[in-house]
Amino acid sequence: MKNHKSSYPENFLNEFFIPEYILVSGGNFEVPSVGPTCPTIVFVNSKSGGQLGSELLVTYRSVLNENQVFDLGEEAPDKVLRRLYLNIENLKLNKDALATTIEKQLRIIVAGGDGTAGWLLGVVSDLKLSHPPPIATVPLGTGNNLPFAFGWGKKNPGTDRESVLKFLKQVMEGKEMEIDSWHILMRMKSAPKEGSCDPIAPLELPHSLHAFNRVSDTDELNVSGYDTFRGGFWNYFSMGMDAQVSYAFHCERKLRPEKFKNQLTNQSTYAKIGCTQGWFAASLFHPSSKNIAQLIKVKVMQRHGGWKDLKIHHSIRSILCLNLPSFSGGLNPWGTPNQNKSRDRDLTRPFVDDGLIEIVGFRDAWHGLVLLAPKGHGTRLAQTHRVRFEFHKGAAECTYMRMDGEPWKQPLPVEDDTTVVEISHLGRVKMLATQNCIAKSVKDPSTQHSHEQEDDDDDDRYDSENEDEASTGEEFRKFGAADTFKIPEDVDISRLS
Numbered sequence: 120m121k122n123h124k125s126s127y128p129e130n131f132l133n134e135f136f137i138p139e140y141i142l143v144s145g146g147n148f149e150v151p152s153v154g155p156t157c158p159t160i161v162f163v164n165s166k167s168g169g170q171l172g173s174e175l176l177v178t179y180r181s182v183l184n185e186n187q188v189f190d191l192g193e194e195a196p197d198k199v200l201r202r203l204y205l206n207i208e209n210l211k212l213n214k215d216a217l218a219t220t221i222e223k224q225l226r227i228i229v230a231g232g233d234g235t236a237g238w239l240l241g242v243v244s245d246l247k248l249s250h251p252p253p254i255a256t257v258p259l260g261t262g263n264n265l266p267f268a269f270g271w272g273k274k275n276p277g278t279d280r281e282s283v284l285k286f287l288k289q290v291m292e293g294k295e296m297e298i299d300s301w302h303i304l305m306r307m308k309s310a311p312k313e314g315s316c317d318p319i320a321p322l323e324l325p326h327s328l329h330a331f332n333r334v335s336d337t338d339e340l341n342v343s344g345y346d347t348f349r350g351g352f353w354n355y356f357s358m359g360m361d362a363q364v365s366y367a368f369h370c371e372r373k374l375r376p377e378k379f380k381n382q383l384t385n386q387s388t389y390a391k392i393g394c395t396q397g398w399f400a401a402s403l404f405h406p407s408s409k410n411i412a413q414l415i416k417v418k419v420m421q422r423h424g425g426w427k428d429l430k431i432h433h434s435i436r437s438i439l440c441l442n443l444p445s446f447s448g449g450l451n452p453w454g455t456p457n458q459n460k461s462r463d464r465d466l467t468r469p470f471v472d473d474g475l476i477e478i479v480g481f482r483d484a485w486h487g488l489v490l491l492a493p494k495g496h497g498t499r500l501a502q503t504h505r506v507r508f509e510f511h512k513g514a515a516e517c518t519y520m521r522m523d524g525e526p527w528k529q530p531l532p533v534e535d536d537t538t539v540v541e542i543s544h545l546g547r548v549k550m551l552a553t554q555n556c557i558a559k560s561v562k563d564p565s566t567q568h569s570h571e572q573e574d575d576d577d578d579d580r581y582d583s584e585n586e587d588e589a590s591t592g593e594e595f596r597k598f599g600a601a602d603t604f605k606i607p608e609d610v611d612i613s614r615l616s
């Protein structure tokens with residue numbers, strides 16, 4: 120640990136410093152006279168943010184113990200944390216009081232895009248720790264929805280020493296919040312027999328979706344000839360035209376990575392691609408056969424149990440399942456329903472830990488621009504703890520999907536079969552948030568009766584079609600839920616930025 124003159128107290132960095140023998144089995148056994156109050160492990164995606172990731176890695180290693188700062192390009196976080204907690208358990212068996220304290224007070228910083236942050240959330244969830252550490256996120260991506268929702272900002276940060284010290288101080292002062300995690304199951308025919316969409320190679324899907332051989336003995340599609348994928352997300356799942364624009368951006372970045380080294384340039388390129396894809400003139404360039412109502416049947420789980428069909432207006436071209444009040448760089452598609460909505464349609468403001476996911480529809484990019492208004496929102500369709508999308512043979516051969524920033528091209532049935540995507544509540548993980556973040560907890564008494572920034576109008580343009588959709592928080596047997604959302608070891612993590 121290195122000390123330099125700064126505006127922070129002389130012993131400030133000692134509050135984060137983890138002794139080497141805690142981090143490395145058999146390391147230098149030097150016990151500090153006073154233990155750290157905020158022991159912190161740092162993970163940096165050095166390929167995120169152009170050169171920012173690698174610069175940030177150097178700075179963190181200069182102010183903390185180098186053994187507590189890790190480059191995700193060199194070592195996967197699950198290996199790091201398994202090794203750390205195994206060492207802590209061994210030390211606890213030897214009555215090491217500092218190991219016990221660090222286990223209870225440990226915090227994690229992850230620097231990268233939303234995909235990188237989701238990777239860490241999945242790893243911590245999988246470890247099933249007795250004291251899971253809360254996670255703070257440094258925004259190094261393009262959208263940065265997770266950092267923005269929990270108060271860490273959406274602009275790429277400074278990488279100098281003072282910027283890092285400022286962030287560490289925020290981590291020390293941060294509050295713990297729980298966030299819902301969502302399980303997604305996708306089942307489809309192993310490969311389309313015809314059409315322009317090629318079969319998907321597993322690694323062309325998001326890293327948090329991977330093959331799973333068996334779901335349950337009673338599953339009617341658990342038969343030969345079908346592939347099953349499952350995974351999880353914390354921010355959003357979307358399908359339709361917004362995912363198509365994201366996919367075009369992803370392909371362009373993959374083809375010419377040298378042009379995507381700056382957040383502002385990335386956002387400008389994204390907007391240009393949205394125009395070239397016809398997202399601003401969707402009625403002219405986007406065939407109605409690819410509208411959501413023509414592609415899928417949507418079902419939501421009702422409060423008293425049982426599926427109910429959700430009507431989707433024929434003009435909706437994009438549908439979004441949202442867990443956080445931040446999408447597309449900080450916009451809030453759900454908004455805050457007014458008292459009439461809350462009473463008549465059983466809609467509530469979006470909480471990050473209420474076990475409900477918000478389902479919103481959009482017609483085109485102009486509809487999306489409504490979100491820039493103080494009380495703007497998309498077409499509210501439902502709040503539920505479980506939703507099911509069924510794709511049958513139709514006019515379109517493909518659609519586009521996106522999950523926590525990672526898009527893919529999804530083949531649709533060309534024969535008399537069904538592609539199913541089902542989303543269900545899985546559990547919760549701990550996030551670290553600043554005191555005034557926009558993410559709200561259902562457990563916070565101050566949010567229960569707040570009506571600030573509610574809608575002025577009594578209805579959405581198309582909401583009246585869905586007055587009976589369900590919202591529920593009750594528990595249920597998780598459909599096909601499995602324990603691990605795993606990223607393969609040989610994956611190039613630059614895709615996660």
